[in-house]
Amino acid sequence: DAGVTQSPTHLIKTRGQQVTLRCSPKSGHDTVSWYQQALGQGPQFIFQYYEEEERQRGNFPDRFSGHQFPNYSSELNVNALLLGDSALYLCASLELAGGFHEQFFGPGTRLTVL
């Protein structure tokens, strides 16, 4: 089992550009969450996808959007990039265990905005 995979590993963009990050969940997982982790901070919840629909959203502007495909993989899109968008973007897939959804994180995509 490959676990949660993300691509690309690193990405450099300039202000105003748009970016798409990709995530493949762990085999059998149908729910994907995206997080932004700024340097030296904990992950901040962006949104969660289930059955190709955005189910929950954190406190992020509409510049952040996503998509989930029928095979449960997911994309995170960020438009009009700002310097402050530089961060590690983490994808997590969820597994129901003991009545709770446990998260399994991918290695992340390091986005640098210049």
Next chain:
Amino acid sequence: QQQVKQSPQSLIVQKGGISIINCAYENTAFDYFPWYQQFPGKGPALLIAIRPDVSEKKEGRFTISFNKSAKQFSLHIMDSQPGDSATYFCAARPPGNQFYFGTGTSLTVIP
């Protein structure tokens, strides 16, 4: 507004010692409290988790202590090893699957 407050920011412990990291929360709706371990260049990995109906949970050298009335929980790492050197995050989740993370503790275990 930080939903989960974590301390200390950094911690240095001798090999064989006990590492203690503390977290506090305000939202009484939180019903699941996991701890994650993150190594450089990797995503966080679930270490141990607890529900509020239990005051302590132990898995190997890792123990969570939970104080519901004080709205605090802590991670204890017994017999700390250099391989435990990593950043540790506490988290909390209300019903609905959105996780709130603490700001992290950088642990260094010196031989």
